[in-house]
Amino acid sequence: MNQSLPNPALPSENFKRQTLLFSVLIGLVIFGSLLTSLFFKQPWIWMDEVLSYILLSDPSRAHMNQAIVSNLDSNPxxxxxxxxxxxHAISLNEYFLKAISIALFATAIGLFYRYTTRLVGTPLINFILFTLIISLTYLNYTLSTQIRSYALYLLMSCLYFMATHPLIKNPNQxxxxxxxxxxxxxxxxTHNFGSFYVTASLTFFAVLYIWxxxxxYWWVAASHFLIYSVWLILWYHNFQIQSLSGKPYSWIPEPTFLSFFRxxxxxIPTxxxxxxxxxxxxLLPILRVALVVGLFIYIALPRLKKGVKAVIDEDAFSFYLFTGWVAMATAGGTVIVSYTYLSVFLSRYQWPTHLLVVYQLVFAVYQLAPQVRFTARLARFVPLYVLLLIGFMFYQNRKIVHFPSGILDYLPHNEARYPVFFESADYFLPIWHYKLANAYYLMHRKTVLTPGNLKNSSTDYNLFVSMREKYNEPRVVKATEFTKERFPHFYVIDESSRYQIEYFIANQQVKVLNVIPVPIAGHRILECTFQ
Structure with missing residues (x-):
């Protein structure tokens, strides 16, 4: 295998200038295409984003932080x-809040591109490779535009990976x-799951120390333990309170063989x-994961045989080894925790692994095709490629819809004065936020804990308890408030996967006046009154 990599040991000023230029360009392409596409699709924000908006619109920072601990969010x-x-300095407009997330995402990609291009490859080819991988990864579209902490989490992970890598060669600086x-x-x-990446990097340095x-390398270990101490001192007590939102059930299912690979x-791009x-x-997700892991083993093993000094001295390969190890260790550690303590196996939590995969694939390209070059004639088509890229990312993001808005077409608009009860936070929070119906949510612990009910019903219940306590929202109804005097006539969006209104019907407390069919699987609308 030809192991030469087209990257100068001492980059020229022209190389540095091109790298900076393309890092800015990649950020602008991402920011411009994703932000613009928001104005060409339905503006709905989904359940978790509504919770974020409730917190961010709180006029008191101190009260917001109290509400965060009380289960309205699950991270620092x-x-x-x-x-x-x-x-509060500029605007609470939802487009502005989404723009912040997009800017954080674009910054993370631009910084990671700049850092890795100094290690391997050429600015133009890396720009093409980066943008292809990023634009073909669906998760980037689903997370980068949300009013959530994910984009900041990705940026902080990027900074952490870049700050950790130099310690391989210089562990005591x-x-x-x-x-x-x-x-x-x-x-x-920023995110509790960040500790998984810190732990994965600690295990990497532990193996490097043994080898x-x-x-x-004890200095590096000490730095890791100091990071843990920050989280333990500043946040562990609050984390214990937040973790109660997952009691008695976690809404995240335990991973299976197929769900692990999905x-x-x-x-990974697709x-x-x-x-x-x-x-x-x-089987396609299995094949894609197997391809990335197989490439890692195929490329890494021959280099490892050269000894630890050769690994440490070559920055491009040491980062390749680091990113591959951290990606696999994080996935493996998540599976172990999910089966032994609490299920946390979600792709959004492992979004930083996408950065690691990007470098894995870019490095592999130069290993398998070390003489890859762009001729001057091909370089002329780069502006056309950028325009096509912008259009593709615009189109892809425009298709993304987080809120299942199909139910809106069937809400009883002609009877708007009657309350409409929703059995899930997924429906209630966006519809309540946008005032699309006379929406209510009933907190009823007994039905939440009924065997066979959807497990995330308990998570919904816990967050609504906090929402009622912290923000005194009257449309979140306590069980004792669900009375004939307050709700003599109402509708229920009944979901077959959730058990709630069936309890009141079976106990002859509620009478169904009319069943309105809905062409959505597992849904119906019940017109009800108290007995």
């Missing part, structure tokens, strides 16, 4: 405090250790994520 408050400051500690502390204070016998496969949902193509 760095994102909310940052965006709250910007929102105070400046590098300080940057690693700062980046790690910001990461774990190299280099005592200086979840991990979401951070031609069509929709096609892979068909049963006939269920």
């Amino acid at each position: 408050p760095l994102y909310f405090n940052l965006v709250w400051t910007l929102a 105070p400046r590098l250790l300080g940057l690693h500690f700062l980046a790690g502390a910001l990461l774990v204070m 190299s016998k280099r005592q200086a 979840t991990v496969g979401e951070v 031609i069509s994520s929709r096609l892979e949902q068909r049963s006939a193509l269920a």
